[in-house]
Amino acid sequence: MKWIDLRSDTLTLPTPKMRKAMAEADLGDDVYGEDPTINRLQEMAAEKLGKEAGLFIPSGTMGNLTAVLTHCGRGDEVIMGDHGHTFLYEAGGISALGGVHPHTIPNQPDGTLLIDDIKNAIRGVDFHFPPSKLLILENTHNKCGGVSISRDKMMKMVRPARDAGLKVHLDGARIFNAAVDQGVPVSELVEMVDSVTFCLSKGLCAPVGSVLCGSEVFIENARRIRKQLGGGMRQAGVLAAAGIVALEEMVDRLAEDHTHARQLAEGLSEIDGIRLDKGSPNTNMVYIEVDSSLDISAEVCAARLMKLGVKAGITGPRHFRMVCHYWVLDEDIPVIIAAFKSALVQS
Numbered sequence: 171m172k173w174i175d176l177r178s179d180t181l182t183l184p185t186p187k188m189r190k191a192m193a194e195a196d197l198g199d200d201v202y203g204e205d206p207t208i209n210r211l212q213e214m215a216a217e218k219l220g221k222e223a224g225l226f227i228p229s230g231t232m233g234n235l236t237a238v239l240t241h242c243g244r245g246d247e248v249i250m251g252d253h254g255h256t257f258l259y260e261a262g263g264i265s266a267l268g269g270v271h272p273h274t275i276p277n278q279p280d281g282t283l284l285i286d287d288i289k290n291a292i293r294g295v296d297f298h299f300p301p302s303k304l305l306i307l308e309n310t311h312n313k314c315g316g317v318s319i320s321r322d323k324m325m326k327m328v329r330p331a332r333d334a335g336l337k338v339h340l341d342g343a344r345i346f347n348a349a350v351d352q353g354v355p356v357s358e359l360v361e362m363v364d365s366v367t368f369c370l371s372k373g374l375c376a377p378v379g380s381v382l383c384g385s386e387v388f389i390e391n392a393r394r395i396r397k398q399l400g401g402g403m404r405q406a407g408v409l410a411a412a413g414i415v416a417l418e419e420m421v422d423r424l425a426e427d428h429t430h431a432r433q434l435a436e437g438l439s440e441i442d443g444i445r446l447d448k449g450s451p452n453t454n455m456v457y458i459e460v461d462s463s464l465d466i467s468a469e470v471c472a473a474r475l476m477k478l479g480v481k482a483g484i485t486g487p488r489h490f491r492m493v494c495h496y497w498v499l500d501e502d503i504p505v506i507i508a509a510f511k512s513a514l515v516q517s
């Protein structure tokens with residue numbers, strides 16, 4: 171059966187061109203700094219983001235952890251949104267492995283943090299307090315519906331942190347989706363932060379990897395932390411080769427995923443009993459709720475969809491998240507909408 175898999179853009183398989191580039195990649199030992207393909211990917215990534223240097227990391231989670239441990243020592247405090255990926259979905263790594271104390275403030279529906287909340291979270295100098303060292307932002311904001319945050323809003327959130335001497339890290343797992351959504355160069359969305367991670371393995375379709383970017387000094391320190399975490403890889407140019415194709419060929423086409431998300435949202439919203447979540451769709455994500463009058467749980471609905479070849483992500487008792495990506499095609503959109511209609515009619 172040909173699946174239409176909407177559970178996440180992490181499910182994307184490498185493109186044929188990526189597989190070819192992987193097979194033919196020039197390789198060396200990257201712990202010695204001698205893998206030419208990794209070096210090229212890191213340079214390309216840094217250049218695109220307008221940062222001095224980049225570091226290839228096995229995952230986005232390790233990228234954020236590496237960044238936090240590079241910016242902070244044990245007992246330091248990090249300010250972040252309560253819907254942030256680093257707070258919710260990274261297994262508490264910053265605390266477990268780094269002794270770093272998370273200080274959460276509420277994410278607003280548009281993915282931002284309130285300026286006053288940031289200001290109030292920053293600690294004064296007092297030996298009773300953990301020192302505030304870092305602010306983490308996220309763009310696009312996953313849990314807030316895939317919303318993309320403007321440069322202007324980013325600048326406003328960064329300012330109070332900067333003024334108080336904090337560093338700023340951006341979890342930019344899907345920062346290219348934000349840039350394409352806003353029609354701006356990605357460098358404009360990350361210029362104001364000290365460090366940024368982005369994922370090659372989501373909408374950009376590479377099988378594995380993220381890149382952490384920042385100043386040369388920061389990346390030099392981050393290289394030691396990555397080694398501590400066991401993330402020093404050897405001939406990982408086979409992976410970086412796919413990452414290079416991702417950066418060269420897969421960025422601009424993210425606009426197609428955004429179009430598909432809009433088409434999908436439009437079609438689904440016309441079905442009786444389906445409501446789009448407030449603000450949805452954003453970038454490549456559609457969040458919906460099935461009305462309680464239909465008396466059908468997300469599990470039952472998902473099982474019926476599966477029989478029709480559609481996999482949707484369950485995010486609550488009646489809630490779904492659907493993520494559009496390279497392997498979701500134009501002709502799949504009406505198939506998904508029809509599958510939902512049929513799944514709900516059976517109830």
Ligand SMILES: *Cc1c(COP(=O)(O)O)cnc(C)c1O
Pocket residue numbers: 180228229230231232234255256308310312341343344369371380
């Ligand atoms: C996926 C994701 C990550 C982590 O990436 P992994 O490669 O899955 O570890 C970090 N932040 C956000 C916002 C993500 O969506």
